[in-house]
Amino acid sequence: MKITLLNGSPRLNNSTTKKLLSYIKSNIEAKSTDSTFTEITWKDSSIPEDTDILIIGSPLYYDSLPGFFLGFLENYITTKPHKEMKVYGLINCGFYEGTQNKTGLMIMESFAEEAGFSWCGGLGIGGGGLFPAFEYIPDFTPIKKPVLKALEDFSENIRLNKTMVNTYTQPNCTWTLYKLGGEASWKQNAKANGLTTKDLYATPLLD
Amino acid sequence: MTKKIALIFDTDKGEHIANITSSVAKNLNYEVLTFDARTHVLKACTGCFNCWVKTPGFCSQKDSHPYLKQIFDSKYIMYISKITFGGFSSNVKAHMERMEPLSHPFFTKRNGEMHHISRYKSKPHFLSVGFDAFSQKAEDTFLELTKRNCINCSINKKTNVTNNTLIYKDSDENLTSWIKPFLEAE
Numbered sequence: 001m002k003i004t005l006l007n008g009s010p011r012l013n014n015s016t017t018k019k020l021l022s023y024i025k026s027n028i029e030a031k032s033t034d035s036t037f038t039e040i041t042w043k044d045s046s047i048p049e050d051t052d053i054l055i056i057g058s059p060l061y062y063d064s065l066p067g068f069f070l071g072f073l074e075n076y077i078t079t080k081p082h083k084e085m086k087v088y089g090l091i092n093c094g095f096y097e098g099t100q101n102k103t104g105l106m107i108m109e110s111f112a113e114e115a116g117f118s119w120c121g122g123l124g125i126g127g128g129g130l131f132p133a134f135e136y137i138p139d140f141t142p143i144k145k146p147v148l149k150a151l152e153d154f155s156e157n158i159r160l161n162k163t164m165v166n167t168y169t170q171p172n173c174t175w176t177l178y179k180l181g182g183e184a185s186w187k188q189n190a191k192a193n194g195l196t197t198k199d200l201y202a203t204p205l206l207d
Numbered sequence: 208m209t210k211k212i213a214l215i216f217d218t219d220k221g222e223h224i225a226n227i228t229s230s231v232a233k234n235l236n237y238e239v240l241t242f243d244a245r246t247h248v249l250k251a252c253t254g255c256f257n258c259w260v261k262t263p264g265f266c267s268q269k270d271s272h273p274y275l276k277q278i279f280d281s282k283y284i285m286y287i288s289k290i291t292f293g294g295f296s297s298n299v300k301a302h303m304e305r306m307e308p309l310s311h312p313f314f315t316k317r318n319g320e321m322h323h324i325s326r327y328k329s330k331p332h333f334l335s336v337g338f339d340a341f342s343q344k345a346e347d348t349f350l351e352l353t354k355r356n357c358i359n360c361s362i363n364k365k366t367n368v369t370n371n372t373l374i375y376k377d378s379d380e381n382l383t384s385w386i387k388p389f390l391e392a393e
Contacts, residue, residue: 009254010251010252010253010254011253011254015254059254061252061254061300061304062300062303062304062356062359062360063352063355063356063359064294064295064300064352065292065294066251066252066254066304067251067252067297067298067300067301067304068251068253068297070251070291070292070294070295070296070297070300071251071297073292074291074296074297095314095320095321095322096320096321097320097321099320100320100321100355102351102355103293103294103348103351103352103355106293106348106351106352107292107293107294107348107352108292109293109344109348110292110293110294110341110342110344110345110348111292113341113342113344113345114292114341114342114345175316175321178321179314179321182312182314183312183313183314186259186260186312186313189256189259189260190260190263193260193261195260195261195263199263200259200260200263200311200312200313201263201311201326202263202264202326203264203326203327204263204264204265205264205275205276205279205280205327206327
């Protein structure tokens with residue numbers, strides 16, 4: 001089984017998308033001996049023709065896929081691919097609610113339809129702002145649990161070639177805590193750039 | 208808010224839709240800004256967040272500065288696109304993404320879910336026109352997507368997403384009667 005992981009993030013290797021795709025890859029690898037993986041990004045020229053399963057990973061930009069990534073998919077469609085592939089979608093956003101990824105998955109499904117591929121379902125993950133911190137949090141911690149479980153189920157569906165309904169999840173923490181944590185991290189970023197919290201409110205177009 | 212509308216489009220059909228809209232708007236004393244995304248090329252967003260935490264309000268890619276200055280106080284921004292995978296074409300989408308400096312990194316609850324607050328007191332009201340979808344499913348996706356965009360790009364606690372999108376089926380009459388109430392609204 002030839003699996004291609006397609007990373008649609010403009011941030012390439014430095015992205016949450018890359019981390020999530022790697023996690024899925026190791027999940028599948030742990031249980032399957034006959035799978036081979038190819039990792040590509042939107043910067044590559046095409047999708048390998050011998051792909052059996054395509055896993056599209058992307059961040060959510062304006063309720064859709066990033067413009068750079070859309071450009072890649074537009075170019076790919078013009079090559080009029082004649083190949084049967086199974087397509088799974090994985091999308092993540094910085095907003096709290098995993099369900100906000102719904103239209104992102106619909107866009108991926110529309111791409112699959114136009115390419116003549118079989119859409120097998122996807123996973124939308126919210127609370128992406130927490131993922132950089134995930135490396136430092138043990139796996140058994142409740143906050144990670146729903147996301148890890150969803151990724152495991154998603155990987156298992158791919159390994160077994162099973163079609164799934166689009167599923168949504170987010171880390172197990174409250175909305176308010178996520179908001180406060182997120183804003184604290186923006187303030188930290190500003191500070192690292194020599195700015196104060198007040199500076200973040202700049203309105204240069206009025207000045 | 209300034210009586211101003213910005214039209215972003217690509218393809219010949221998109222240009223036609225922009226022309227019709229433009230003449231209706233001009234008759235109602237609007238200033239009209241048109242951006243043909245085939246020639247007015249903006250790079251897409253790189254996801255660096257510099258416009259929030261390094262140079263707040265401005266993008267690190269300087270190509271968008273003049274664009275942003277022109278459009279940020281428009282009453283309406285209208286994205287006109289061939290429906291591409293149920294969404295906007297990459298060229299038109301890049302223009303949308305480069306609006307990011309108009310948002311502030313902090314969060315608020317809008318329509319019951321998390322969104323960003325606005326950097327400025329007002330933001331252009333979001334309108335969209337799509338055409339030539341690959342399938343009915345793609346058309347339905349476009350309607351759903353543009354509703355979501357409207358909420359995401361709004362500044363109101365509750366956003367009315369009724370009728371913000373037109374699926375253009377080669378009727379200029381429908382286009383005119385759809386856009387007019389927006390332009391006539393105070």
